[in-house]
Each structure stands twice: as structure tokens, then as C-alpha cells.
Amino acid sequence: MMLYQPFNLHLAHQQGSWYNEPRYLVDHKQLLEALKYCRKCACYTNVESTYRDGGYIKMTAVCDSCRHVIRNLYSHNMTAVQQALDAEHIDFSRDGRFDTPGHSALYSTYTLMDVKSSLIVASQLVKVTETTSSQAMEKEGLIRCRREVEDAGVCIGSLTTDQHIMIAPYMRKEWTELTHYFDLWHIAKNLKKKLCEFASVAANRVVGHWSETIIRHLYHVVVNTEPGSQLRIE
Template identity: 35%
Template sequence: MDLKNGIMIDIQLVQSNEVKSSCHLEKEGLAYLQNQGINIYKIVTDRHVQIIKWIRENMTGIEHCVDVWHVAKELSKEKECGVIQDWIRSVTNHLYWTAASTPDGNGDLMTDKWTSVGNHIQNIHEGVNMKI
């Protein structure tokens, strides 16, 4: 997907029985794109430690991001964060909105937007000093 130009470059369906393991799905897709001569500058994957390591070691100079859904899912499994389980869909949507609505990457603004979800979970809707 080319977000800058708003176009879909390619979609490939790889069934899990076609590769050794789930982390090989990303490797197969990346190899295909590279063989097509497509320059990759950013990639979003799940939190699989093998693919994170492989990208770090084999694709230097490429920004690697983790899909926010996986982050929220892992967080909701933590003992002290069980309350988030009921909010996982809203929290994930909020995190996507935070990133998508801040195209210039303003970190302070993104932090304000992101942390506001904690106030909503706690039913705090007034008296919050944010610049959003």
C-alpha cells in the first residue's frame, strides 16, 4: 500500500501451509516486493520476535512499526491491565486515530491524543489539560 499516493500496489494471499511458520509470511511478502524493485521505507508487522529481529538485521534503514492491535492485545493480557479487555476495540481504534490524525508526526500532540483514552476509561471527561 502506498499511503503517500493513496494507491494499492499489490495484494498477495499466502496460506499458512505454504510457509514454515507465521513469521515467514512477512519474509515472503518482503522478498516479493524487493524482487519487483519496490523500495520499502516503512513496514508494519505483528509483534513476532523472529520477524522483528530479521528486519533489524536484514533490512537496515527501514522503519519497522508494530501493528497497534497487537500492542493493545498484549497489554490487555497483563494482570494489572485486565480492565482494558472490555476496551480493547475502542483503545485500538483510538490508537489508529492518534496516528492517522497526526500526519506530521508531532510527538507531543500524539502523546496528548493517546493518553486521553486513559481518562475516558476512568470516566474522566472534564478538567483535563490537553492541547488537542
């Protein structure tokens, strides 16, 4: 909310008597009163000042009532999805998303999806202050999602992940009974990136013309390999 706005004297003279226009200063208490009620449900909100720079102030209003409703709706939907999975062993894939790219993310959303039905079975929000670093948020998200599905009685048959530096060691040491696959899309993406870097050198440009064929062959080999073989797992 902007409390002060630069004034253009020349523009004011063109538009009329600028000194007759009413001007207001707003108290902090008045701002709190304006944001006192939720616009959705008219319940009381918790208001706090989150940022201030000169005459500019940013305020955040949180409605506990709406947040409670959303949490209950999410829990209800997740329970319905988990109960619908009646198979003995469910094949899951997972991935994490961050609020910012790089290694300075503050939040990470981690989800588990049933490969067969494409239903989101579990989702967890992790804040970096709950872990040792932004890289550790994915591992923490996986641990929480695992706890969520196991508490719901869902039996996990296999899990497909990317080659995250903390996920693979965790799967080898802490979840040894589970069949672990690496996501082929991520492997192909990393391979293509390395091929492009290699082909950027003048002497290796011919490799760039073969990069798409190499990626297609990679998919062909994996798809036509028998399930459970060392090639598909590694």
C-alpha cells in the same frame, strides 16, 4: 465416501422387503474411475487415498489444469496490482493467518497490503515442513513476500507488523534500511488483555473501569505523535 452403513433391521421391516433392495460393494478401481475426471473442466485428475477407517475412505482428487489456471490468474492479478503502485515508497502492512490456532498449525498464509489503497500486493503460502516450526512460518512468509515485491520493482517505504517474536529481530538485523512500525491494534489488544487480567483481582477492579479509557488514550498518543519519532517506532 461411505462404503458400509449400519443397518436398522426394525426400520427395514417397517419400510418393506429390505432383502429385495439392491446392495453394492465398490472396488478401489471403481472409485478411482468415478473421480478420474475433474467436475469443473473435465480434465484428468490425480487421485489418492488420504484416510481410511474401516469401511470409510476419504479420497482427494487434484486437477492440475484448474490449479494451473488459478496460478496464472493469480500471477496476472498480482502483476497488475504491483504495476498500479507507481509511488516511490509504498507503506505496507502485513499479517499471517494459520489453518489452526495455537502452535500446531500446518499452513500459514502471509500477505502484504498497501496501506493507502488497501490492495493485496503479495501473498505467500508456507507449510510448516518448509521451516523449523509453526512459529517460523511467519518469518518465512515475510521473506518470500519481500522477495516477490522486490522482484516486481516495488519500492517499500515502511512496514507495519505485529510484535512477533521472530519478525522484530529480523527487521532489526536483515532489513535495517526500512522504517518499521508496530501495529497499534495488536498493541492495544495485548494491553487490554493485561489490564483485564490485572483487574480480575478484587483489589484491582477499579482498573477494569478505566481499561477502555486507557486504550483510547493510547490511540490518541500514537496518532498525535510526529512521524518518525521513537515513540511511534517502538
